[in-house]
Amino acid sequence: MSLKKHVKLGLSALALSISFNSVAAEDPIKVGILHSLSGTMAISESTLKDTMLMLIEKQNEAGGVLGRQLEPVVVDPASNWPLFAEKARELLAKEEVDVIFGNWTSVSRKSVLPVVEELNGLLFYPVQYEGEESSENVFYTGAAPNQQAIPAVDYLMNDIGVERWVLAGTDYVYPRTTNKILETYLKDKGVAADDIMINYTPFGHSNWQAIVSDIKKFGSAGKKTAVVSTINGDANVPFYRELGNQGIDAADIPVVAFSVGEQELSGIDTGPLVGHLAAWNYFMSVDNDANYDFIDAWVEYTGNEDAVTNDPMEAHYIGFNMYIEAVKKAGTADVDAVKDAIIGVSVPNLTGGYATMMPNHHITKPVLIGEIQDNGQFSVVWETPSTVAGDAWSDFLPGSKDLISDWRKPLFCGNFNVVSGTCGGKALAE
Amino acid sequence: MGISRLLSHLLLACCVLWPGHALSQVEDTEAQQLLTALADSSFAEKKAVVNRIASSGDDRARYWLESFGANKLGRLEASGQFIIVLSNRGRNWTVEDALTRENLGEISRRDIDTIRVNNALRNELEGILSVIDLKSPDEDQRLTAARALKGSVSGTLAERLPELIEAEESASVSEALTEALAIYKVEEQGDIAAVATLSGSLNSEARAALQQAMRSDDVALAAAAAKAMDSIEQKLKLNRAAETLYFGLSLGSVLVLAAIGLAITFGVMGVINMAHGELIMLGAYTTWGMQQLLPGQPGLALLLSIPAGFLVAALAGIAIERSVIQHLKGRPLETLLATFGVSLILQQLVRTVISPLNRTVITPDWMSGSLMINEALSLTLNRLYVIGFALVVFAGLMLIMRKTRLGLDVRAVTQNRAMARSMGIKATKVDILTFGLGSGVAGLAGVALSQITNVGPNLGQSYIIDSFMVVVFGGVGNLWGTLLAGLSLGTINQLLEPWAGAVLAKILVLVLIILFIQKRPRGLFPQKGRAAEG
Numbered sequence: 001m002s003l004k005k006h007v008k009l010g011l012s013a014l015a016l017s018i019s020f021n022s023v024a025a026e027d028p029i030k031v032g033i034l035h036s037l038s039g040t041m042a043i044s045e046s047t048l049k050d051t052m053l054m055l056i057e058k059q060n061e062a063g064g065v066l067g068r069q070l071e072p073v074v075v076d077p078a079s080n081w082p083l084f085a086e087k088a089r090e091l092l093a094k095e096e097v098d099v100i101f102g103n104w105t106s107v108s109r110k111s112v113l114p115v116v117e118e119l120n121g122l123l124f125y126p127v128q129y130e131g132e133e134s135s136e137n138v139f140y141t142g143a144a145p146n147q148q149a150i151p152a153v154d155y156l157m158n159d160i161g162v163e164r165w166v167l168a169g170t171d172y173v174y175p176r177t178t179n180k181i182l183e184t185y186l187k188d189k190g191v192a193a194d195d196i197m198i199n200y201t202p203f204g205h206s207n208w209q210a211i212v213s214d215i216k217k218f219g220s221a222g223k224k225t226a227v228v229s230t231i232n233g234d235a236n237v238p239f240y241r242e243l244g245n246q247g248i249d250a251a252d253i254p255v256v257a258f259s260v261g262e263q264e265l266s267g268i269d270t271g272p273l274v275g276h277l278a279a280w281n282y283f284m285s286v287d288n289d290a291n292y293d294f295i296d297a298w299v300e301y302t303g304n305e306d307a308v309t310n311d312p313m314e315a316h317y318i319g320f321n322m323y324i325e326a327v328k329k330a331g332t333a334d335v336d337a338v339k340d341a342i343i344g345v346s347v348p349n350l351t352g353g354y355a356t357m358m359p360n361h362h363i364t365k366p367v368l369i370g371e372i373q374d375n376g377q378f379s380v381v382w383e384t385p386s387t388v389a390g391d392a393w394s395d396f397l398p399g400s401k402d403l404i405s406d407w408r409k410p411l412f413c414g415n416f417n418v419v420s421g422t423c424g425g426k427a428l429a430e
Numbered sequence: 431m432g433i434s435r436l437l438s439h440l441l442l443a444c445c446v447l448w449p450g451h452a453l454s455q456v457e458d459t460e461a462q463q464l465l466t467a468l469a470d471s472s473f474a475e476k477k478a479v480v481n482r483i484a485s486s487g488d489d490r491a492r493y494w495l496e497s498f499g500a501n502k503l504g505r506l507e508a509s510g511q512f513i514i515v516l517s518n519r520g521r522n523w524t525v526e527d528a529l530t531r532e533n534l535g536e537i538s539r540r541d542i543d544t545i546r547v548n549n550a551l552r553n554e555l556e557g558i559l560s561v562i563d564l565k566s567p568d569e570d571q572r573l574t575a576a577r578a579l580k581g582s583v584s585g586t587l588a589e590r591l592p593e594l595i596e597a598e599e600s601a602s603v604s605e606a607l608t609e610a611l612a613i614y615k616v617e618e619q620g621d622i623a624a625v626a627t628l629s630g631s632l633n634s635e636a637r638a639a640l641q642q643a644m645r646s647d648d649v650a651l652a653a654a655a656a657k658a659m660d661s662i663e664q665k666l667k668l669n670r671a672a673e674t675l676y677f678g679l680s681l682g683s684v685l686v687l688a689a690i691g692l693a694i695t696f697g698v699m700g701v702i703n704m705a706h707g708e709l710i711m712l713g714a715y716t717t718w719g720m721q722q723l724l725p726g727q728p729g730l731a732l733l734l735s736i737p738a739g740f741l742v743a744a745l746a747g748i749a750i751e752r753s754v755i756q757h758l759k760g761r762p763l764e765t766l767l768a769t770f771g772v773s774l775i776l777q778q779l780v781r782t783v784i785s786p787l788n789r790t791v792i793t794p795d796w797m798s799g800s801l802m803i804n805e806a807l808s809l810t811l812n813r814l815y816v817i818g819f820a821l822v823v824f825a826g827l828m829l830i831m832r833k834t835r836l837g838l839d840v841r842a843v844t845q846n847r848a849m850a851r852s853m854g855i856k857a858t859k860v861d862i863l864t865f866g867l868g869s870g871v872a873g874l875a876g877v878a879l880s881q882i883t884n885v886g887p888n889l890g891q892s893y894i895i896d897s898f899m900v901v902v903f904g905g906v907g908n909l910w911g912t913l914l915a916g917l918s919l920g921t922i923n924q925l926l927e928p929w930a931g932a933v934l935a936k937i938l939v940l941v942l943i944i945l946f947i948q949k950r951p952r953g954l955f956p957q958k959g960r961a962a963e964g
Contacts, residue, residue: 038778040888042786160549171933201932204892206883207684209677209813210927217670222638234788234884241793241882245800245810251553269792274500275549292540295521305520371548373501375518381473381548 028071029064029333031056032091034102034112034123039079040203043234044263044312045104048126049074051313052101054301055320065324066331073097077108084108085115092119098333099124099323101316106130106173113138120335124323126315128258128280130177134392134405134414139342140362141319141355142312143281144390145181149228151367152256152279153182155382156226157189160254164195164225166215171200175230178258182228184396195223205235208242216246219253227255236260237268240276250275250371261310265376273372281365282314282350283378291350308376318355318363321347326357343408353387360405360414362390458529461488465512465528468498469505469545476547477554484558492562494528499555503528504544506537513537515544557582564607569600576606581635583614613639620651629658630665632806637662669807674924680813682920683820684882686913687875688893689900690824693912694868695747697901698844699861701755702762704769706897707890708776709869712746713739713876714885715780718789729794732877739873746776747869748862756861773890780887788886797881812881819878823871824913830867831909840864844907903943905953915954919943 033052035045056070064070073095077084084103091097092115099122103109106129116123116137128143156162167182169175179198186196197218199211219225231239236257243255256277262284265273284295294317299307326342327333346356355363364387370378393403393415402419406412415424464486468479480498483491493514497503502515504525512528522536547555560575583591591611598604609631615624616639625643628636640662643655692706716739720731750772758765797815800808831837839860842850851857876889883889900919904911919939926935950956 037786038781042781043788043886046786199931202936204888205932206892207681207923207932209680209810210674210924211932213673213677214928220634220637222641234886234888237788237884238882241812242810245798245812247800247808251549251556254549263787266787266790268790269798272798275552287543289540299521373518377518379501379544379546381546 028069029099029327030071030073030095030097032088032095032097032100032102033072033074034077034084034087034091034100035104036079037074037076040233041079041104041108045079047263047310048101048104048312048316050302051298051316052320054297055317057301058297059320059324065327066333068333081105081108081111085111088112088115088121088123089119092116092121098122098335099338101126101319103127104312109138122323122335122338124316124319126312126319128311130174131181131392131394132177132397132400134360134362134407136339136361136407136412136414138361139319139322139357140390140392141315141322143365143367144362144392145178145394146391147281147365147367147388148258148279149178149182150185150396151384151388152258152277152369153185153228155279155369156228156254156256159382160226161224162226162254163191163223164219164221165191166197166199166218166225166227167230168199168201168211168215168227169230170205170232170235171202172232175200175232178230179228181394181396188396201231201235203233203235205231206238208239209246212239212242212246212248215253216248219248225253227253229255229257230259231257232259234264236264240268240273243276244272250277256369261312262308262376262378263310265372266306266308268376270372270376271374274374276372277369277381278372278378279367279369280311280378281367282311283368283370283380284309285370285373285377285379286351286368288350288352290348290352294350314350318347318349322355322357322363339407355387356389358389359408360390360392361407362392364389460486461490461529462512465494465503465505465545466510468503469512469543473546473548473551476551480551480554480558484562490529492559495555495559497528498545498547499552499559501544501547504542507541507543513542515542553582557584561587564594569603572598572600572603573606576603576610579610580606580613580633581610581638583610585618588614588618609633609636612636616640616643616655620646620648622651622654625651625654625658630661632662632665632669632804634805666806669804673807674928675921676809676813678921678924679917680810680817680920681924682917683813683817684879685896685900685920686916687816687820687823687878688872689897689904689912689916690820690827690909691868691870691872691875692897693901693904693907693909694827694871695865696898697907697909697912698840699864699868700762700844701865702766702769703750703755703868704766704894705750705773705776705890706869706872707892707894708773709743709747709872709890710876710879710893711776711780711885711887711890712743713873714791714880714889715784715789715876716742716873717877717880718791718885721792728792729796732794732797732881735877735880736874739877740870741873743873743876744866744870747872748866750869751862751865755865756858773894777887777890786887788884791880791885793881816878816882819874823874824909827867827871828909836860836863836867899940899943902947903953905955905957907957908953908955911953911955 033049035049036042037046037049053072056072060069073091075087075091077087091100101124103112103125104127109125113135117135121137123138124141125138126141128148131144165186167179169179183196215227254277256279258279260278261280295309298309299305322342322345325345325347326338330337330341342357343359344357346354349355351366353366355365357363366387367384368380369382370380373379392405393400395401402417403415404418405414413423464483468476471479483494494503497514504513504515506513513525513534514528515523515525517524521539523539523542525537526533556578560578563571563575566572588611591607595604595607608627612624612627613636615621616628620643628640640655640659644652644659646652688710695701695703717732717735720735720738721728724731754768754772755765758768793812797812800810801814802808839855842855843857843860847857900916901912904915923935923939926938930938
């Protein structure tokens with residue numbers, strides 16, 4: 001009797017688990033999208049939401065992954081940094097998403113970071129940032145400073161012969177850290193302190209007259225001068241307009257920008273800006289079939305013939321494909337399995353090469369320098385001969401040059417100090 | 431099909447075999463060779479090729495080089511045919527044949543390889559083109575070319591310049607050429623006589639040449655250069671002071687424009703309208719809308735948006751007044767919160783209905799660029815227009831408030847509502863009209879702001895604080911106060927900015943206002959008499 005009962009129980013349990021499994025196999029993989037759809041950052045972030053929806057739609061048309069469909073879960077953190085953390089918690093705890101693609105500003109990433117680490121989520125972050133961070137749960141598909149700022153400065157110094165530098169930025173963490181790195185780097189290269197001018201302006205600054213006039217004055221000292229701009233968001237439009245109006249020609253004082261892409265240029269008449277530079281890892285104008293296909297898909301998806309693509313969109317494209325590959329490789333969407341599987345995964349990028357996920361959760365990228373053209377596009381004038389691996393910890397800051405990050409076992413540490421041999425306070429055994 | 435293709439092949443063969451069409455054209459094979467060399471060489475090698483093309487004497491050389499500089503010279507991937515891109519927007523580009531100038535229609539961007547150009551080459555091209563342009567019959571073109579030559583005169587050109595100067599009819603062109611030659615002589619030959627020519631010049635290339643001469647080992651030359659530099663520095667100081675004043679006035683006029691509508695709704699009526707910034711935004715969006723309705727005529731659209739922006743914002747203002755503010759009369763805190771809500775609604779409405787992205791408002795040609803007073807001082811035109819516009823709007827408002835029946839009614843109602851009503855003035859109607867007027871003026875500010883800042887959902891937010899600041903500083907209820915406060919705050923800000931940086935300058939101005947309000951709580955021009963008590 002009791003044996004029979006046991007068998008019966010066991011059988012029903014088996015049946016239950018089988019039916020459970022088969023349900024699980026048909027369950028969609030939930031993809032959280034954490035981009036602001038309202039507020040100041042909506043201008044940049046809402047297109048990334050659409051990019052993700054498009055990528056998911058295409059993947060589902062192609063049969064999803066592991067026979068499972070992907071289901072987007074869109075939330076709106078409304079450009080409000082603390083709300084980012086709440087929404088991330090909602091995605092991970094309530095919606096139980098398998099992965100999150102999101103954030104733009106560094107401050108919003110910093111706000112989400114503890115939540116993602118606590119709830120063991122996966123976050124793909126698609127924007128160029130200041131580095132000095134490596135988390136077990138975050139994958140940085142945008143550029144670290146050594147994949148954007150440093151090569152751009154090298155180009156100006158070696159190819160253009162710039163001797164005098166204006167570092168102009170918006171007053172927040174990314175420009176300040178980047179400029180600190182650049183200042184140290186320039187001084188290491190023998191640039192005198194007098195030949196570096198640093199200027200910060202508030203978000204959305206619109207009255208550039210005095211600053212542009214200052215730059216003009218600084219640049220008329222007989223040495224070749226360039227502006228390295230980390231000015232963020234829509235403050236760029238009046239800045240460039242003022243440059244044009246005050247007659248600063250790219251041939252006299254070129255401006256190389258790290259935050260100005262096709263999207264930002266679509267808001268201005270670029271006629272007077274021809275020749276000013278930007279450093280990115282992707283330009284819409286890159287002559288490559290994968291890129292043209294992506295643009296065609298994007299134009300079709302948005303229904304707007306003039307829709308532009310930009311660097312963070314490519315980062316999401318790469319990040320999304322890496323995630324899909326990692327899920328295939330792991331055979332499951334389980335967070336820990338994907339986290340291990342994704343290191344070393346290579347997917348094609350849109351510039352004709354491959355992007356590989358490095359053990360420090362950054363990816364390899366080519367660095368391109370483009371000059372602005374009158375149609376709001378960039379023409380590539382220089383690129384690195386091969387891809388550059390992202391460096392989580394800058395080699396040019398005193399506190400961070402001894403740190404490395406490696407999320408493979410046995411090291412498994414985001415801030416390992418190679419001099420002291422310790423993992424930033426974290427025990428190695430962990 | 432087959433026959434037509436055969437024909438076109440025959441035609442092509444004819445063209446290639448036929449000797450040059452006109453005397454000043456090189457043969458197509460040679461042109462093809464030159465352009466191929468340009469396309470296939472590295473940036474460093476392209477420089478030589480560019481010079482070869484310029485010296486080929488072909489009529490089309492200028493066109494090719496100009497297109498190349500503008501990134502519009504390209505090659506078809508399949509056939510290797512050289513083309514000039516006429517329109518490079520979107521995914522299909524309109525192109526024409528570079529040699530025959532035959533229009534080839536629209537071709538997919540995938541099939542076109544543009545020949546890349548960079549800043550260094552563009553610089554070189556500019557020099558070459560200005561040498562070509564020196565022979566142009568058009569005086570303005572010659573002048574631009576002569577000015578561009580300053581600091582980029584080459585040795586061979588320097589030999590030919592004296593005769594060009596001799597032959598030049600226009601005084602300003604020959605003056606510019608003389609200076610260009612003098613810069614070359616100081617830089618390359620250390621010519622003391624040329625230093626005298628440069629004395630008093632405000633050109634930055636001339637200054638660079640003099641600075642170089644000052645470091646020279648030749649004592650006499652260095653002394654002469656130092657003396658010339660001194661006189662230049664004196665002149666520069668004056669020009670820079672004038673420039674700062676201009677910057678201050680222009681920032682001030684923006685503040686006045688943004689604040690003057692508020693001076694009416696807040697200052698005269700006493701309504702704290704947090705949605706004032708969004709009314710400005712509506713005005714700016716009206717400009718954008720007008721430009722969409724009248725494509726290709728940005729100037730006309732801008733002029734038409736002046737009345738249109740006024741109307742749109744005024745109607746929106748009246749709607750806000752009727753739906754929200756009239757029910758909260760005499761409850762300033764509730765009004766503040768309610769209008770803040772309205773401002774958020776308007777912002778999100780624009781985001782949802784139009785787009786979260788900024789819209790491009792085109793600046794008409796007559797408003798872009800700058801008015802060059804001399805080589806060190808030029809006034810940006812868009813700002814100049816905004817200053818003028820601000821003054822006109824101010825004068826108009828003063829006229830309405832002082833000389834019209836509406837103005838009289840407004841003043842009566844604000845001074846003593848009960849008394850005014852008992853005299854037969856319809857207070858509610860006056861409220862509507864006044865609020866409409868103030869809102870409409872905010873719309874006008876939006877039209878002007880669309881020319882200097884971004885047109886996007888956040889436009890209003892960045893001006894609301896500044897507007898309140900100006901009105902409170904100027905004295906609530908006084909239009910003259912608003913004008914003076916706006917202009918002086920703008921000037922103070924611009925004086926502080928080079929010295930303190932943009933962020934600190936703004937903080938300092940705020941601190942200054944707080945201190946000032948402590949001393950004089952009613953602002954620069956306090957209202958006197960009975961109205962002050964109300």
